[in-house]
Amino acid sequence: MAQRKTNRTTISDVAALAGVSVSAVSKIVNGKGSFPEATRARVLWAADRLRWSPSAAAVALRGAKTRAIGMVVNRAPDLLNADPHFALLIAGMESELAPRDYGLLLHIVGEHPEAEERAYRRLADERRVDAVVLTESRVNDPRAALLRDLRMPAVLIGTPWRTHPIPAVEAADREQGMKDAVDHLVDLGHRRIAYVSGPEDRVHTGHRRRTFTDRLHHHGLLPSHTLASDFAARTTGAAVTQMLLDDSPPTAIVFANDMMALAGISAARRLGRDVPGDLSVVGHDDLPLGQLLHPQLTTIRQDLDHMGRAAALSLLRHLGEEDTPPPPTVTPPQLIIRESTAKAR
Amino acid sequence: MAQRKTNRTTISDVAALAGVSVSAVSKIVNGKGSFPEATRARVLWAADRLRWSPSAAAVALRGAKTRAIGMVVNRAPDLLNADPHFALLIAGMESELAPRDYGLLLHIVGEHPEAEERAYRRLADERRVDAVVLTESRVNDPRAALLRDLRMPAVLIGTPWRTHPIPAVEAADREQGMKDAVDHLVDLGHRRIAYVSGPEDRVHTGHRRRTFTDRLHHHGLLPSHTLASDFAARTTGAAVTQMLLDDSPPTAIVFANDMMALAGISAARRLGRDVPGDLSVVGHDDLPLGQLLHPQLTTIRQDLDHMGRAAALSLLRHLGEEDTPPPPTVTPPQLIIRESTAKAR
DNA sequence: CTGAAAGCGCTAACAA
DNA sequence: TTGTTAGCGCTTTCAG
Numbered sequence: 019m020a021q022r023k024t025n026r027t028t029i030s031d032v033a034a035l036a037g038v039s040v041s042a043v044s045k046i047v048n049g050k051g052s053f054p055e056a057t058r059a060r061v062l063w064a065a066d067r068l069r070w071s072p073s074a075a076a077v078a079l080r081g082a083k084t085r086a087i088g089m090v091v092n093r094a095p096d097l098l099n100a101d102p103h104f105a106l107l108i109a110g111m112e113s114e115l116a117p118r119d120y121g122l123l124l125h126i127v128g129e130h131p132e133a134e135e136r137a138y139r140r141l142a143d144e145r146r147v148d149a150v151v152l153t154e155s156r157v158n159d160p161r162a163a164l165l166r167d168l169r170m171p172a173v174l175i176g177t178p179w180r181t182h183p184i185p186a187v188e189a190a191d192r193e194q195g196m197k198d199a200v201d202h203l204v205d206l207g208h209r210r211i212a213y214v215s216g217p218e219d220r221v222h223t224g225h226r227r228r229t230f231t232d233r234l235h236h237h238g239l240l241p242s243h244t245l246a247s248d249f250a251a252r253t254t255g256a257a258v259t260q261m262l263l264d265d266s267p268p269t270a271i272v273f274a275n276d277m278m279a280l281a282g283i284s285a286a287r288r289l290g291r292d293v294p295g296d297l298s299v300v301g302h303d304d305l306p307l308g309q310l311l312h313p314q315l316t317t318i319r320q321d322l323d324h325m326g327r328a329a330a331l332s333l334l335r336h337l338g339e340e341d342t343p344p345p346p347t348v349t350p351p352q353l354i355i356r357e358s359t360a361k362a363r
Numbered sequence: 364m365a366q367r368k369t370n371r372t373t374i375s376d377v378a379a380l381a382g383v384s385v386s387a388v389s390k391i392v393n394g395k396g397s398f399p400e401a402t403r404a405r406v407l408w409a410a411d412r413l414r415w416s417p418s419a420a421a422v423a424l425r426g427a428k429t430r431a432i433g434m435v436v437n438r439a440p441d442l443l444n445a446d447p448h449f450a451l452l453i454a455g456m457e458s459e460l461a462p463r464d465y466g467l468l469l470h471i472v473g474e475h476p477e478a479e480e481r482a483y484r485r486l487a488d489e490r491r492v493d494a495v496v497l498t499e500s501r502v503n504d505p506r507a508a509l510l511r512d513l514r515m516p517a518v519l520i521g522t523p524w525r526t527h528p529i530p531a532v533e534a535a536d537r538e539q540g541m542k543d544a545v546d547h548l549v550d551l552g553h554r555r556i557a558y559v560s561g562p563e564d565r566v567h568t569g570h571r572r573r574t575f576t577d578r579l580h581h582h583g584l585l586p587s588h589t590l591a592s593d594f595a596a597r598t599t600g601a602a603v604t605q606m607l608l609d610d611s612p613p614t615a616i617v618f619a620n621d622m623m624a625l626a627g628i629s630a631a632r633r634l635g636r637d638v639p640g641d642l643s644v645v646g647h648d649d650l651p652l653g654q655l656l657h658p659q660l661t662t663i664r665q666d667l668d669h670m671g672r673a674a675a676l677s678l679l680r681h682l683g684e685e686d687t688p689p690p691p692t693v694t695p696p697q698l699i700i701r702e703s704t705a706k707a708r
Numbered sequence: 709c710t711g712a713a714a715g716c717g718c719t720a721a722c723a724a
Numbered sequence: 725t726t727g728t729t730a731g732c733g734c735t736t737t738c739a740g
Contacts, residue, residue, distance in 0.1 A: 076733035078420035143416035421717035
């Protein structure tokens with residue numbers, strides 16, 4: 019049994035060193051009262067010398083604000099690993115949170131609804147965070163009711179639910195990228211264009227497919243095929259294989275993200291199809307990866323960094339954090355034309 | 364000003380509902396004293412009915428344990444985004460932390476030493492976490508002294524420092540993969556083999572390069588080229604271009620990670636070199652990505668999931684957490700032979 | 709303008 | 725066996 023008395027330096031140590039009361043220290047550090055400059059300086063000096071920062075626990079206990087934001091990611095580890103999507107979102111949030119001394123409490127749960135619910139409940143019941151960031155709204159998303167129930171402030175990155183309005187950050191014109199992609203393919207002479215979407219339970223899956231279909235209609239065309247995939251390479255590959263072996267296979271495929279596009283290209287090649295010679299491919303997200311591929315990936319760029327930032331700022335404002343600038347507008351999804359799309363033969 | 368009195372349910376609400384004292388609730392919930400089964404049951408029922416969990420802040424304030432682990436990642440967002448390495452590490456940690464009700468507080472700072480130091484200091488001074496996980500030990504790593512200074516328990520994922528011993532998780536035989544890779548290339552008839560390493564400040568950079576060089580010696584060979592790169596695609600591409608334009612260019616290159624290998628392949632192709640026809644390539648990590656490339660990537664697999672798990676368990680044991688199994692052994696780096704390596708011409 | 713004192717929700721001595 | 729109580733470190737009235 020070590021004698022390890024923690025002996026943490028506390029506010030009273032600072033007060034003692036500065037020769038003032040603890041309440042004076044508290045007020046000065048938090049910029050509350052008005053004190054003679056000499057006192058202020060001495061207190062600040064003492065705090066600095068003792069390397070003192072207020073204990074997060076004590077502050078939280080007193081004021082019920084933890085200065086932490088929660089995020090629970092419900093994607094299986096291997097998919098997470100495969101898809102850097104979240105990392106940039108998180109980095110974007112961090113770049114706004116860190117300078118304001120907010121922390122980010124991260125939980126990665128698999129796609130287990132119970133684990134996910136448990137994670138949110140713990141965050142709320144244990145008062146570990148002041149608010150949470152949600153990503154990827156789902157259809158009949160249990161989180162909507164759950165968070166209302168938990169009275170947990172939240173902002174959603176993605177398409178808000180109809181039934182449970184919630185503050186959300188979304189690109190300004192979320193349909194633009196998809197429209198441009200369809201136009202681009204039609205311009206190249208493609209007439210049989212397919213869409214491989216993400217899982218059906220994501221709200222944006224339906225949205226994007228609808229935009230895709232509508233834009234084809236606009237050109238007097240019908241979707242060649244539309245198939246849903248989870249995000250896994252295997253499933254995506256199977257979907258593409260199936261399409262390509264069809265009697266009238268598509269000459270172009272739009273994918274719901276870049277990793278799926280890559281899996282699609284891989285599957286097409288296994289069938290001996292050349293990209294973009296036999297098949298044009300469009301991705302979604304514009305991961306840096308896309309520029310290293312051969313052919314370089316034509317894709318719909320999402321401004322993930324700004325989405326993360328905007329979500330963080332939106333939350334901070336909601337929490338009454340002062341000096342928080344308004345969330346930046348998020349650049350609309352933008353078609354980046356590279357080498358994976360070419361004239362239809 | 365809303366009247367929003369928080370009105371959180373507290374331990375005394377539970378005590379009242381169960382008709383016992385608060386200390387009884389505390390003890391029963393924490394499995395401390397011995398109580399008649401009837402009392403236990405009533406308390407547990409009440410806690411459940413009120414959906415009560417102890418406030419993390421109060422527990423932390425009282426006992427000085429926060430049940431949270433910190434991690435600060437010092438890689439630039441775009442590199443983070445490009446390289447899924449960290450995501451799997453984090454997922455591995457989470458799978459051990461979450462079931463034990465531990466949280467993971469994540470900070471992503473760029474490669475700014477001051478920001479990094481500040482992040483660790485805040486974690487410690489504000490007592491936000493009980494311990495931290497470090498990754499990628501660096502040469503003259505300021506974190507070693509800093510954490511000792513801060514008296515912050517820590518475990519390192521990677522090669523420990525000589526000068527500042529610290530608990531570390533590392534693969535059992537960390538040289539195996541590299542040796543096998545060199546052997547494999549030599550077997551294929553390669554004689555001019557190069558190595559593109561990560562940044563020189565990483566401890567493992569020197570280690571791996573030494574293993575590479577030593578193993579070549581074992582075969583009576585000298586490294587064709589060794590170049591350091593940061594993790595960025597541009598730098599890596601430039602390094603490869605330089606090597607390939609040399610008078611006696613390498614016929615095979617080993618890279619410090621898969622993303623760099625991909626950047627290398629891309630650069631080689633831009634020069635009109637075929638992989639693996641003109642140049643064999645070996646990566647490191649075995650990201651799922653590697654199997655989707657053409658050619659599929661030959662790589663040295665790292666058991667990132669187990670590294671994350673082991674780090675978490677090691678920390679939990681150190682923190683005196685009961686019922687924590689010993690950290691699993693981490694599978695040694697293993698050469699996975701796929702299509703990006705072929706006979707030297 | 710400054711300081712004393714009352715808790716925030718919880719745990720662990722100490723009493724009963 | 726169970727309950728009472730004194731803080732953990734901080735903020736914030738409320739007196740001085």
